[in-house]
Amino acid sequence: MRATDRDAEFVEFVAEHRPVLMQAARLLTAGDHAQAEDLVQTTLTKLYVQWPKVRRSDNPVGYARRSLTHVFIDEGRRAFRSRERVVAEPPAPDARREEQVADDHELRASVLDALGGLPPRQRAAVVLRHWFDLDVDQTARILNCSTGTVKSQTAKALRHLRASLEPAVTLKEIP
Amino acid sequence: MNDTDLNDLLHTAGRTDGTDSFDARADLARGRRALARIRRRRVAGGVLGLAVAGVIGTTAVREYAGDDTPTARQEQQSSSGVEAVRLVSQPLDAGSYRFGKVPDGWSVQGENAFRVTIAKDGDPDTHPDSFIGKLVIMLDSNAPAGDEVTHHNGREFWVNSDGGGDHTSISTLTRDGEPAGTILVQFPNDAGWAKLTMLEFLDSVEVLEGAQPSVG
Structure with a gap:
């Protein structure tokens, strides 16, 4: 394929799909x-290098999703650390917190904090299953593990998220 | 607060404030630089490869001649100090695959219609679905692809060395009479697998009826 074709296709792909990759990241x-941002940049660089393979894959978005997850897990292996989030004010008492979570910013911070308490592979399993809406088999293939592992990792992750978010947020039971 | 869908929560948490502006040309520039670096390394590697071809050839000939002299054993050490993998002609059926040659000192750890996992004897990781440091043989629904195309025994092979640094994947089309598709083997890096040995191993694999492709 000509370099100009590769470049044009890649730029079109980035324009269309970078925002979704950034949300997942x-x-x-x-x-x-x-x-x-680092994860997305690394992922997109890999995609450009492997573009002939990406375009042959019939599902470039799926390819990007898998690459992003692998980059994240590889990075996590190198340096998994639990970060403390710096907040402007001390956490509000529970009664007030319930009102505040109605605000998107607060809710977002609460969910991200809860996700931050998960090990990388559990977080990846939650994002793949419940944000990308992949099934257990697809998630297992991306994470290079068994379907049983996906189920157990997701279940552990959901227990943690419930415990972290309640009582302000009650997660619906997932069948 | 009412019960909330996790899916909704995640979408809220992942949403941006509209501040995520980006320039696709910057991503393109990074990609081009990375590709140029890889191509420069390949050119440099090609020149170096010609210079050491004689040494590698000697090692390969000794390996296939079954030479077991101390000198030969020393030459079979890879640059990382790991002993070179030696294939033995001991036909083996595992899962939906038949292997004409198997690596000496390695054993089947997991087998089903989707994949076969082969690990070095004594590998402490015995989980059949853990692939790090092991051979994984599978039928792939995707077309063969790789950074490099090479030929061996009249067949075309695609070599993909970009496995996150810990593995190399080689794929080829199945033969006439086998289930149509791509057979792919993932080889661990730094485990003593020379490229010729990898090609010879993959070339010896026969895909049997019942093999199921992974979809990626």
């Missing part, structure tokens, strides 16, 4: 914008 990194 934001969840995977529990709201760390700088790390999320």
Whole structure:
């Protein structure tokens, strides 16, 4: 393929799909914008290098999703650390918190904090299953593990999220 | 607060304030630089490869001749100090695959219609679905692809060395009479697998009826 075709296709792909990759990266990194941007940049660079393979894959978005997850897990292996979020004010008492979570910003911060308490692979399992809406088999293939592992990791993650978010937010039971 | 869908929560949490402006040309520039670096390394590697071809050839000939002299054993050490993998002609059926040659000192750890996992004897990781440091043989629904195309025994092979640094994947089309598709083997890096050995191993694999492709 000619370099100009590769470039044009890649730019079109970035324009269309970068925002979604950035949102996924934001969840995977529990709201760390700088790390999320790094993940997306690394992912897109890999995609450009492998573009002939990406375009042959019939599902470039799926390819990007898998690459993003792998980059995240590889990074996590190198440096998994639990970050403390700096907040302007001390946490509000529970009674007030319930009102505040109605605000999107507060809710977002609460969810990202809860995600931040998960190990990287559990966080990836939650994002793949419940944000990308992939099924257990698809998630297992991306994470290179068994379907049983996906189920157990997701269940552990959901228990943690429930415990972290309640009582302000009650997660619906997932069948 | 009412019960909330996790899906809705995640969408709220992942949403931006509209501040995520980006310039696709910057991503393009990064991609081009990375590709240029890889191509420069390949050119440099090609020149170096010609210079050391004689040494590698000697090692390969000794390996296939079954030479077991101390000198030969020393030459079979890879640059990382790991002993070179030696294939033995011991046909083996595992899962939906038949292997004409198997690596000496490695054993099947997991087998089903989707994949076969083969690990070095003594590998402490015995989970059949853990692939790090192991051979994984699978039928792929995607077309063969890789950074490099090479030929061996009259067949075309695609080599993909970009496995996050810990593995190399080689794929080829299945033969006539086998289930149509791409057979792919993931080889661990730094485990003593020379490229020729990888090609010879993959070339010896026969895909049997019942093999199911992974979809990626």
